[in-house]
Amino acid sequence: MDSQAFNLNIFSHKDSLYAFAFSFTRDSEDANDLFQDTMLKAINYSSQFKEGTNLKAWLYTIMRNTFINSYRKSAKTTAIMTVTDDLTSDKLFLSATLNNSEGKFVMDDIYKALEKLQPEYYTPFIKYFEGFKYHEIADELQIPIGTVKTRIHVARQLLKKQLRVYSKFVDSQERVA
Incomplete structure (x- = not known):
């Protein structure tokens, strides 16, 4: 035909x-x-x-x-959008808006927590935070996409643990908003 x-x-x-x-x-x-x-x-x-x-x-x-x-x-x-617990810029913004001095302390703590990350976790996390997609990070770092996802997840968990003191503040700010 x-x-x-x-x-x-x-x-x-x-x-x-x-x-x-x-x-x-x-x-x-x-x-x-x-x-x-x-x-x-x-x-x-x-x-x-x-x-x-x-x-x-x-x-x-x-x-x-x-x-x-x-x-x-x-x-x-x-599911990815609703289940993941991202440490995103909007949450960082909420934690840094009380006043300039408190915001400076918060940002200093965030930078210190980031500096404590090992390079294999730091690099993929920062790239992801900057808006790169998993596959783009994998291509650039020449590692499997699963490894990228794991490293970002581990970095997120480590940062959440180090910045736990701010989680109560963010939760209370979200209830207000």
């Missing part, structure tokens, strides 16, 4: 595919996105379709897998 005939054939299933997408997403815009992703994948992988098999079932399988992969990706992203 040539590509034009294949495209016409898959578009003949557009109504049922859109309905199937809507049954997954329960939102018309998300269903439209899922439908378009499915069609794009079907066209890109048309060479993998075996003529004489059920085209509609093949398209449904692509759609289902696309939805599942998208769901897993968004669930993982959400």
Whole structure:
């Protein structure tokens, strides 16, 4: 089957595919996105379709897998964002806003805690804190991404332990805000 005939054939299933997408997403815009992703994948992988098999079932399988992969990706992203206990600049800002002298002491303590970190923990942590992604840090330091994640986690734990005295202050500031 040539590509034009294949495209016409898959578009003949557009109504049922859109309905199937809507049954997954329960939102018309998300269903439209899922439908378009499915069609794009079907066209890109048309060479993998075996003529004489059920085209509609093949398209449904692509759609289902696309939805599942998208769901897993968004669930993982959400879990990472809500579960991690980051030592972020906004929390550091809260701890340094009472007045200039107290803020200076806090920042001095943070810098001292950072200086105590071993270089293998300090470098990935600082890069992550500056906004670099895990894979970018791994590439730059030429270490596996899992090692980067572990070192950042360990650095975070060490810093939290050394700066524990400020955790009560940050918690009380968050309740006020």
